[in-house]
Amino acid sequence: MDRPGLDSPWQLAHLTVPNRVLLAPLAGIGNWCVRLQAKRYGAGMAVSEMVSSFAVHYGNEKTCVEMLRVHPEERAIGQDGLAGIVSVQLFGQDPDVMRSAAARVRATTDADVIDLNMGCPVPKVAKTGAGAAMLKDPDTAVAVARAAGEGSGLPVTVKLRSGLVPGDTTSGYDLAHRLVEEAGVAAIAFHPRSAKVQHKGTPDYDLAARLVESLPAPVILTGGLHTAEDVVRAYEHTGVAAVMLARGALGNPWLFSEVLGQRAGEPTADEVLAELDWMMDRTVEHLGAPRAGRFLRKFYPWYVDRLGGDNSLRSALQQTDDIAAARAVLAASRSVALA
Numbered sequence: 483m484d485r486p487g488l489d490s491p492w493q494l495a496h497l498t499v500p501n502r503v504l505l506a507p508l509a510g511i512g513n514w515c516v517r518l519q520a521k522r523y524g525a526g527m528a529v530s531e532m533v534s535s536f537a538v539h540y541g542n543e544k545t546c547v548e549m550l551r552v553h554p555e556e557r558a559i560g561q562d563g564l565a566g567i568v569s570v571q572l573f574g575q576d577p578d579v580m581r582s583a584a585a586r587v588r589a590t591t592d593a594d595v596i597d598l599n600m601g602c603p604v605p606k607v608a609k610t611g612a613g614a615a616m617l618k619d620p621d622t623a624v625a626v627a628r629a630a631g632e633g634s635g636l637p638v639t640v641k642l643r644s645g646l647v648p649g650d651t652t653s654g655y656d657l658a659h660r661l662v663e664e665a666g667v668a669a670i671a672f673h674p675r676s677a678k679v680q681h682k683g684t685p686d687y688d689l690a691a692r693l694v695e696s697l698p699a700p701v702i703l704t705g706g707l708h709t710a711e712d713v714v715r716a717y718e719h720t721g722v723a724a725v726m727l728a729r730g731a732l733g734n735p736w737l738f739s740e741v742l743g744q745r746a747g748e749p750t751a752d753e754v755l756a757e758l759d760w761m762m763d764r765t766v767e768h769l770g771a772p773r774a775g776r777f778l779r780k781f782y783p784w785y786v787d788r789l790g791g792d793n794s795l796r797s798a799l800q801q802t803d804d805i806a807a808a809r810a811v812l813a814a815s816r817s818v819a820l821a
């Protein structure tokens with residue numbers, strides 16, 4: 483069957499998403515800088531990192547000011563004439579708190595979509611009954627999704643695992659149906675790995691294909707999409723409406739343009755260094771220089787890998803305490819390379 487191109491638009495409730503290659507939510511990473519970077523390389527939508535509905539409801543300052551910050555450029559009108567879509571991911575198991583948090587997200591960020599995290603396997607989240615633990619309590623999951631829609635008046639999407647343990651191929655599938663049919667959820671982002679395996683192992687794309695066939699709403703696929711070939715193969719195999727890049731896009735925004743057919747081949751060293759420089763500037767704008775220096779330590783290895791993976795450069799960068807020191811390390815490595 484001929485599939486629409488990954489670069490073609492699709493409908494998410496009343497919103498036209500300009501293409502089918504999206505940035506997945508990434509906790510501790512997916513702030514506005516990373517989302518904007520993905521959009522500069524063509525991502526059709528970029529979901530925020532997960533944000534606690536309780537923290538939003540109680541007005542936690544760091545959450546409301548920093549984590550919910552949306553940059554005006556994220557809404558820029560693309561060449562297709564479509565405005566950038568802002569999607570904020572919330573987690574939490576209490577419908578009343580979710581209703582209030584979703585309303586506040588809309589009021590403070592003017593988001594277009596509320597995405598709900600029902601897939602996080604991390605004990606800190608799942609122990610409270612949120613994230614992947616929602617698979618065990620589908621009635622509450624449906625109530626939470628309904629409340630998010632009522633509070634915000636926005637389309638709600640839900641990101642889900644296939645099950646809690648390997649071999650469970652029904653709980654995610656069944657919950658996806660209930661969320662769409664009973665709570666009016668606009669799309670399901672499906673990660674066909676069990677919560678137990680976290681991010682390891684091969685995702686079950688056959689199960690994703692079965693969900694696509696039966697669900698009366700678009701399915702977005704996430705999991706194992708690390709190269710352009712992975713993406714095209716999984717997109718063709720499953721019939722999903724869109725794909726979400728996660729680990730494959732860390733320090734690798736070029737993957738978006740490659741998948742969208744806008745470029746071929748690896749970035750040059752100059753391109754990688756210019757991109758890291760852009761990320762440093764933007765992170766300083768977001769967090770201020772002292773915190774930016776520490777925050778970016780986890781980013782450096784991704785860019786060093788793109789540069790060919792020099793261990794001494796990787797560890798020198800990770801030992802830096804501030805941006806100026808990291809820039810000095812990069813400049814020194816550059817002059818060695820040019821000598």
Ligand SMILES: Cc1cc2nc3c(=O)[nH]c(=O)nc-3n(C[C@H](O)[C@H](O)[C@H](O)COP(=O)(O)O)c2cc1C
Nearest residue numbers: 506507508509531532599641704705706707728729
């Ligand atoms: C560091 C990291 C942070 C993540 N944070 C979130 C999150 O905040 N919300 C969420 O729904 N999924 C989160 N995920 C899951 C990803 O969005 C994605 O579904 C998963 O990594 C599978 O895709 P991949 O195999 O292509 O990496 C995270 C994954 C990683 C590796």
